[in-house]
Amino acid sequence: MSDVRHVLVLPDRDAADEVAVELMARFGVTEQPRPVRDALAGEDDAEDAQWLVPVEDPDRRLDAAELDRFAAEWEGWREDP
Structure with a gap:
């Protein structure tokens, strides 16, 4: 079985933290995902950073379309693997 990882991209740290908690509920x-800061290329300002929330899905039970809608609630999106 191959592991699957979904990556949700959020506009700021607060949204990423909320998403990480809400994913569990x-x-x-x-396992609560850990948000990771992703600075945009060439940007030094933390305000220009996106936040990534990687979600492990080894059993392939999470629906990509549902995750798309979920991330959109926080003005984010799901990256295609």
Whole structure:
């Protein structure tokens, strides 16, 4: 079985933190994801950073379309693997 990882991209740290907690409640993710800062190329200002929330899905039980809608609630999106 190959591992699957979804990556949700959020506009700021607060949104990423909220998404990480809500993933557990809404989708039953068993391990809280850890948000990671992703500075845009050439940008030094923390305000220009995006936040990534990687979600492990080894059993392939998370629906990509549902995750798309979920991330959009926080003005984010899901990156295609």
